[in-house]
Amino acid sequence: MRSLSFSTKRGSEIETVFDDLAALRIAVFRDYPYLYEGTIAYEKEYLKTYAQSERSFLFAVYEGPQMVGATTCIPLRDETADVRQPFETAGFETDAVFYFGESILLPAFRGQGLGHRFFDEREAHARSFGTYKTACFCSVERDENHPAKPPGYRPNDEFWTKRGYHKEPSLRSYMEWPDPGETVSTPKPMVYWVRSLQP
Template structure:
């Protein structure tokens, strides 16, 4: 499978070229537990403008033919939205020294062939290229230990993230809102951050 795939790297304003592909991929993948995201293309494209406005943002995308089947993004934390910056500001951390990793999303058929590691490699390499950032971070939704929509065979990514050197920091939490499947209105979700010192 892997030899048939090709990769596209875009930065800054060029990311807007693939807003439609990325928005639809995000909605498709985030419908699954634990995000359970109802999805809205106009909302997605509006959010993605944050990445197009940042000169140092990165999109690394995986295509099978003309179809985007996977993608990952990263951006300086200082260029992200206030809800993502807030816990770091409250902790007295320097936003200008932190790089934020956005989504890592893959359609199910393309998982298990090493692309998860490739996503982290590409983002870490990009962040380190500026030689000014000391920390990388990302966040994951906290659905608790029991949730009615949790599949019986669900396996969290925690072990993978720990092996990559990331540590969950329960002191860094934020609230984000989106409509769950079947909901008409957004509801708040607790997001917990994972961090790792950046090795330049």
């Protein structure tokens, strides 16, 4: 394993690493299946949601001064309306749900157990308050025959299932962003995964 260091930030502290986190999100999410054509300005605006939440959390991985991995989480009630809406429609107690944001690593740092560490850190943070019953996150759904799908691509479904998460059919939404090479945002179907945070 490479020589790595770790950092945690909460609430408004997250704003101090906006530039690094935004650049990492753009680099990782450009790949399939997200195929996201992002900008630093848009990312920093999006990340303000996390800086404005007292209970938000960031766990970051560094090699030297470079952020090479990161994961975030936030109470669902503090998330944007488009993320809250599927849970509200399905009748979830939104004040008891913790939303897990990105879980991103540069390719050279994958396969070292950091994906599990990301979930461990977020789940521990959510449980530390003693009031949250459910953890959730969402993933994009792409057509099985999407032209940008790389040969041998394996989704993370098996990993997420082993972590105790399952797809919740009642929770679906659409989020918009431009694909690489495009200038216009188009809606992408998102499916939500959930698990209980209780013993």
